[in-house]
Amino acid sequence: MxxxxxxxxxxxxxxxxxxxxxxxxxxxxxxxxxxxxxxxxxxxxxxxxxxxxxxxxxxxxxxxxxxxxxxxxxxxxxxxxxxxxxxxxxxxxxxxxxxxxxxxxxxxxxxxxxxxxxxxxxxxxxxxxxxxxxxxxxxxxxxxxxxxxxxxxxxxxxxxxxxxxxxxxxxxxxxTVEQMAVLEPAMAETVGAMMATVLGEAMEEAVRRGVPYEAAKDFMLGHINIELAIVFEKVNPFSDACLVAIEYGRKAMIKEGWRELFQPESIREQIDIMLHPEKLQALKTEG
Incomplete structure (x- = not known):
């Protein structure tokens, strides 16, 4: 070279x-x-x-x-x-x-x-x-x-x-640059990193309710591993009971229209706020 x-x-x-x-x-x-x-x-x-x-x-x-x-x-x-x-x-x-x-x-x-x-x-x-x-x-x-x-x-x-x-x-x-912006921030940070923090908060909630920390951490990380394998590596399907739990959780936690986060105007807003963090407070106030 x-x-x-x-x-x-x-x-x-x-x-x-x-x-x-x-x-x-x-x-x-x-x-x-x-x-x-x-x-x-x-x-x-x-x-x-x-x-x-x-x-x-x-x-x-x-x-x-x-x-x-x-x-x-x-x-x-x-x-x-x-x-x-x-x-x-x-x-x-x-x-x-x-x-x-x-x-x-x-x-x-x-x-x-x-x-x-x-x-x-x-x-x-x-x-x-x-x-x-x-x-x-x-x-x-x-x-x-x-x-x-x-x-x-x-x-x-x-x-x-x-x-x-x-x-x-x-x-x-x-x-392209536009595709890279879809990957980050929209996919990997706005959605992916946010979901990762929610998983951590879910584990902390289990601990707050009396589950020993090490037990909760082992259980969560092991389940994350197999759940990711099912979704991304197609190793096995989710069980019927788990599919019901997934839909129950989706209705309780996921807002309708969340895929709008991938629209160009939303990506532009996400990036603008990331580069100007002071704008996040104004967005929270509007919400």
Missing amino acids: ESRTIALIGAGGKMGCRIADNLNKGSHRTRYVEIGERGVARLAERGLATTAQNEAVASADIVILAVPDVAIGRISAGVVPQMRSGAMLIVLDPAAAYLDQLPMRNDVTYFVTHPCHPPVFNNETTSEAKRDLFGGVAAKQAIVCALIQGPEADYEAGERIAREMYAPVMRTHRI
Whole structure:
């Protein structure tokens, strides 16, 4: 693979350090941009020195923004004007691109990639891989990628870097920015993460009503495992009694029309509120 010069912005953050560790295994020339004291210290622990943003970006073939979602619009506004013509900006979340927060510049390629994280059902055998629940260290994961703008040939270059950033990668899915926003936040966070918190609250309620904590946790996690296997791996059907319980719970807990969350206008609202958390209180008040 052709060696590239990479500027990693936010290199000392949690995600930045993960990416730095993986890029250091390759042949690229990576310059690390970090202004936070703790981030600089994390890089120093790895034997890595920082470079000023303007210096790193001006010479880079690829600029990676490993920064919080809420900061992508603001930081890209300062970074993109410093990029050379033909360079590529990689962002790690579709939110800013979906809301058109990336600066207008037609001679720069925009690429977005996001990890799927290691799946619940996998064939990992080492203790390190089994503990790597987030991915990017030892457990295999799939990733999604989208070319926002730029020459079609740049997609392959972006995907190769994404595979290195999130290694080990078992599959890459090419999708659109709009499809990535359907996956996150709508599917994985607005619905998936919310449901996960409800499961935790259900276990806590069982404990509050007298079930020993360890018994409740073992029972819940074991049942989640087989329930996910039934739904996603089609291992067996639910029992007739369980199907009745599912419908009883659905009527009690699930609001009619919940699939409207996947409509473009709802996804746009979800992303807007995620990037502007202060708007959530106003939404609660209206509700």
